[in-house]
Amino acid sequence: MRYTLEPDLDNASVGKRKATQGPFEILCPFPRLLVPNASELTMSAFSFRQKFSVLATACALTPAAFADTDDTALPELIITSAPTSSVARSASIGGFSETSLLETPASISVVTQEQMQDRSVRSATDAVKWDASVQNSYNAVGLADWFAIRGFVLDQGANYRKDGLVILAQAMVPMENKERIEVLKGLAGLQAGIASSGGVINYVTKRPTDTPVRSATFEVRERGTVYGAVDVGGRSEDGVFGYRINAAAEDIKSYIDGSTGNRNFISGAFDFQLSPRALLQVDLDYQHKSQLTVPGFQLLGPEQRIPTGIRAKQMLNDQSWSRPVVDDSYNLGLKFNYKLNEHWRTTLQANNSTLHRDDAVTLPSGCQAQGLIVGYCSDGGYSMYDLRRKNDKRSITTTQALLQGSFTTGDIAHDLTTGVSTLNRRDHFADYVFNYVGESNIYDSVYYDNFALTGVNPVHLRRKDEERAIFVQDVMRLTEQLKLHAGIRYVQLKRDQFNSSGMMTRHTDDDFVLPNIALLYNLQPALAVYGAYSEGLEPGGEAPTGTTNAEVIMDPSKSRQIELGVKADITPDINLSAAIFQIKRRNEYVNDNADSTQTYLVNGTQINRGLEFAARGRVTRDWMLGASFTTLQAKAEGTGDERIEGKRVGNVPKFKSAVYSEYIWPGLPTLKLNATWIYSSSKIFAPSNEIAALNKKVEGYHVLNLGASYLAQLGNTATTFRFGVDNVFNKFYWGDTSSAFGGYLIPGAPRVFRLSAQVDF
Known part of the structure; x- marks a missing residue:
C-alpha cells in the first residue's frame, strides 16, 4: 500500500514551510498487520516528522514481521522526496512583525522548537551555543543564563524579551513554553529602545495549534538529575478557544559536587477568536527554582596567576x-490583534515580569593575608564571607501599541509601522549581609560548621x-529589487536610584532620538545584500562591589553601528549569511584613584569590529550540516589610560566557531546521529573591566559533543529516545572569564551524560 504524507504547514513545531517541500510517498507492504491503524497516521496529534518516522519504522520492520510468509520478495521502502528542512525562514525580532529573514537587513539567528527538542535543550545556554556570536558572560551553575553578543554583555533587565517585550532575566528563563528563540545581533535601538549594544534575545512563546498536542518528556542526566515535562494543547470544535499548557518538574543534582536543588514550572497560553477580525491572546507562567549556586575562581596573589589544578566539579x-538561591518568577502577557481592513491592522500588547529572590552564597573573595580585596592568596587561600539578602522584588511592566499597514505613493510601495511603548521598572532590595567567616583554600577546603547566620x-x-517611546518605520520598495528601510525612535527616560535609607542618590531625566536606515538589494530572488546604519541606547552599567560608587548605575548613552551583509537561500534546504560590522559605545571600567580607592567610570570608547558567517542545510538527503564562525576585535580607545588604551577587552575571543552535524542512518530513517564541535580562541581575563596583562591570558579550547535519537512506535504511541554526551573527552577549560562581580573565572562543564524519552500520544 502507498501512503502520501503532506507536511503540516500549520504545525508550529516545524516552522512555516512552503508547500513545495513535500509530499512524501512511502510504499509499505502488509501495512494492516504491522500498523493496524496506519490510516490514522494523519491524526493531528502527530507532527509531520513524527508521522513520517513512525510509518517508515513500521515499513522498515516489515520483512522481519513476515519472515514466515510465502512471499519471497518484498517491496523496498520508497521515499520520493528528501526530508523537510527545519531551517527557520522568518522572525519577528528584526522589526515589529513576522518578516522573512532574507528580507531583513540585520544579522539574525533562530533556534526552532524542533531543534530544541532534538538537542534536549533545557536552558538558553544550551540553545544558543551553536551561534558563535554568542558568548557566556557569567553563567555560574545555579544562577541565570547571562550572555554577551558581539563582545558586549547583555543587560538582564533590557536585552531579554518575551514576544517582543522586556522581561527580567536575573532568574533562569524556562524553555518548556518557548516555541523558538530569536537572536538579533547588533544594535536594536529602533526595535527595542534601551538595550545593550550586543543585541537582543527574544523568546517566542508556544501558542495553541489547530492540531492537538499531547507530549510528555522524561530525562535523567548528570549525577542523577531527574526531569519531567508535559505539553498539551488544542482548540475547541468551533475554533473560538485555544489552549496550550506546559508544566515541568526537576530534581537537580548538578555535575558540580553539592550543587543540588529543585525546579517547578507551569504555563498557560490561551487564544480567544472574538470575531473574524479580533484575536485576544493571554499567556502566563510561574517558576520556582531553588539551588545551591557555584562561585567562580579569582586570580592568585599579587602576581595574578591563573589557578591550575582545578577540577570542573569543584564547589567552594x-x-x-x-543556603540556596531561591527564585520565584512570574510573567503575564496580553495581546490583542484587530484587522481594520485588508491593508491595516492594529496590535495592543502588555506584559508584566516579576522576580522574587532570596539570595545567598558562601562567597570566596580576596585574601586578607596579602591585602587583596579581589584575588586569592598566592597559595590558593581565600577569605570566606557569608553573603545574603532576602525578599528582593523586581518587576517590569511594558506596553506597546502598533498600527501597521501598506499603501503606495506613485511607484513606491510602503509597509508602515508606527507605535508607542511604555516601560515601568521597580527594584526593591536590601544591602547584602556581608559577614567574614574565615580563611579557606581552593586546594584544601576548611569547614566552619559552627558559624551562625545572623541578621x-x-x-x-x-x-x-x-521609559516612554514613539517610533515609526517605513519599508519602501523603490524597485523590484531595492528596498529602503527607514525608521526612528524617540525615547524619554526618567530614572531614580536610592540608597538603603531611602535617600535619592542619582536622578536621570533625558531623551534620545535613535535613527535606523538600511538598503537591501535582491541580486536574485534568493540572494540579497544590505547595508545598515543604526543608533542604540546603552542602559548604563552597574558599578561593582568594592568601588566608591558601588551599585550605582551609569546614565544611558548612545551607541552606533555600521553593518554590511549578504544572505542567500541556496536551496529550500540550505541558507547562508555573512556580515561585517563595527560598533562604538562609551567605555566603562574601574580606575585606580590616588588614595588607593577604585571608582567605576565612563571614559573613552569601546570599539568592536567583526565578521560573522553562518550556514545551515542538507548536504545530502541524510546529512545535515550547520556552521557558525565569528572573528572579533574589541578594544578601548581615547581613554588616556595606558593600562587599557588599545588593549583587548576581557572575555572576548578573537575567533569562535560552532559546527553541528546530523546524520540519518541509511535504511533506518528513525535513527539520527549528531555531533557538535565548539572552538574558542584565547581570551583575556579583565577583573572589574580592567585590561589584563599577558599573564592573564586564558587559553582557548575545543569541545566535542555527541548524541543520537531513535523514534520507535510503541503500540499506538510514538516515542523518541535521545542520548547525548557533552565534552566527550572530559577536557578542562575556562568557559567564562567574566568581569562581573569583580571578576571570576568559571570552568566549563566536564563530561555530562543525558538520556531522555519523549512520548507523543
Whole structure:
C-alpha cells in the first residue's frame, strides 16, 4: 500500500514551510498487520516528522514481521522526496512583525522548537551555543543564563524579551513554553529602545495549534538529575478557544559536587477568536527554582596567576550552613490583534515580569593575608564571607501599541509601522549581609560548621525607571529589487536610584532620538545584500562591589553601528549569511584613584569590529550540516589610560566557531546521529573591566559533543529516545572569564551524560 504524507504547514513545531517541500510517498507492504491503524497516521496529534518516522519504522520492520510468509520478495521502502528542512525562514525580532529573514537587513539567528527538542535543550545556554556570536558572560551553575553578543554583555533587565517585550532575566528563563528563540545581533535601538549594544534575545512563546498536542518528556542526566515535562494543547470544535499548557518538574543534582536543588514550572497560553477580525491572546507562567549556586575562581596573589589544578566539579560554596538561591518568577502577557481592513491592522500588547529572590552564597573573595580585596592568596587561600539578602522584588511592566499597514505613493510601495511603548521598572532590595567567616583554600577546603547566620537588612525601593517611546518605520520598495528601510525612535527616560535609607542618590531625566536606515538589494530572488546604519541606547552599567560608587548605575548613552551583509537561500534546504560590522559605545571600567580607592567610570570608547558567517542545510538527503564562525576585535580607545588604551577587552575571543552535524542512518530513517564541535580562541581575563596583562591570558579550547535519537512506535504511541554526551573527552577549560562581580573565572562543564524519552500520544 502507498501512503502520501503532506507536511503540516500549520504545525508550529516545524516552522512555516512552503508547500513545495513535500509530499512524501512511502510504499509499505502488509501495512494492516504491522500498523493496524496506519490510516490514522494523519491524526493531528502527530507532527509531520513524527508521522513520517513512525510509518517508515513500521515499513522498515516489515520483512522481519513476515519472515514466515510465502512471499519471497518484498517491496523496498520508497521515499520520493528528501526530508523537510527545519531551517527557520522568518522572525519577528528584526522589526515589529513576522518578516522573512532574507528580507531583513540585520544579522539574525533562530533556534526552532524542533531543534530544541532534538538537542534536549533545557536552558538558553544550551540553545544558543551553536551561534558563535554568542558568548557566556557569567553563567555560574545555579544562577541565570547571562550572555554577551558581539563582545558586549547583555543587560538582564533590557536585552531579554518575551514576544517582543522586556522581561527580567536575573532568574533562569524556562524553555518548556518557548516555541523558538530569536537572536538579533547588533544594535536594536529602533526595535527595542534601551538595550545593550550586543543585541537582543527574544523568546517566542508556544501558542495553541489547530492540531492537538499531547507530549510528555522524561530525562535523567548528570549525577542523577531527574526531569519531567508535559505539553498539551488544542482548540475547541468551533475554533473560538485555544489552549496550550506546559508544566515541568526537576530534581537537580548538578555535575558540580553539592550543587543540588529543585525546579517547578507551569504555563498557560490561551487564544480567544472574538470575531473574524479580533484575536485576544493571554499567556502566563510561574517558576520556582531553588539551588545551591557555584562561585567562580579569582586570580592568585599579587602576581595574578591563573589557578591550575582545578577540577570542573569543584564547589567552594559547600559549608553546612550554605543556603540556596531561591527564585520565584512570574510573567503575564496580553495581546490583542484587530484587522481594520485588508491593508491595516492594529496590535495592543502588555506584559508584566516579576522576580522574587532570596539570595545567598558562601562567597570566596580576596585574601586578607596579602591585602587583596579581589584575588586569592598566592597559595590558593581565600577569605570566606557569608553573603545574603532576602525578599528582593523586581518587576517590569511594558506596553506597546502598533498600527501597521501598506499603501503606495506613485511607484513606491510602503509597509508602515508606527507605535508607542511604555516601560515601568521597580527594584526593591536590601544591602547584602556581608559577614567574614574565615580563611579557606581552593586546594584544601576548611569547614566552619559552627558559624551562625545572623541578621538581615531591610528592603527598600532602590531603583525606579519610567521609559516612554514613539517610533515609526517605513519599508519602501523603490524597485523590484531595492528596498529602503527607514525608521526612528524617540525615547524619554526618567530614572531614580536610592540608597538603603531611602535617600535619592542619582536622578536621570533625558531623551534620545535613535535613527535606523538600511538598503537591501535582491541580486536574485534568493540572494540579497544590505547595508545598515543604526543608533542604540546603552542602559548604563552597574558599578561593582568594592568601588566608591558601588551599585550605582551609569546614565544611558548612545551607541552606533555600521553593518554590511549578504544572505542567500541556496536551496529550500540550505541558507547562508555573512556580515561585517563595527560598533562604538562609551567605555566603562574601574580606575585606580590616588588614595588607593577604585571608582567605576565612563571614559573613552569601546570599539568592536567583526565578521560573522553562518550556514545551515542538507548536504545530502541524510546529512545535515550547520556552521557558525565569528572573528572579533574589541578594544578601548581615547581613554588616556595606558593600562587599557588599545588593549583587548576581557572575555572576548578573537575567533569562535560552532559546527553541528546530523546524520540519518541509511535504511533506518528513525535513527539520527549528531555531533557538535565548539572552538574558542584565547581570551583575556579583565577583573572589574580592567585590561589584563599577558599573564592573564586564558587559553582557548575545543569541545566535542555527541548524541543520537531513535523514534520507535510503541503500540499506538510514538516515542523518541535521545542520548547525548557533552565534552566527550572530559577536557578542562575556562568557559567564562567574566568581569562581573569583580571578576571570576568559571570552568566549563566536564563530561555530562543525558538520556531522555519523549512520548507523543
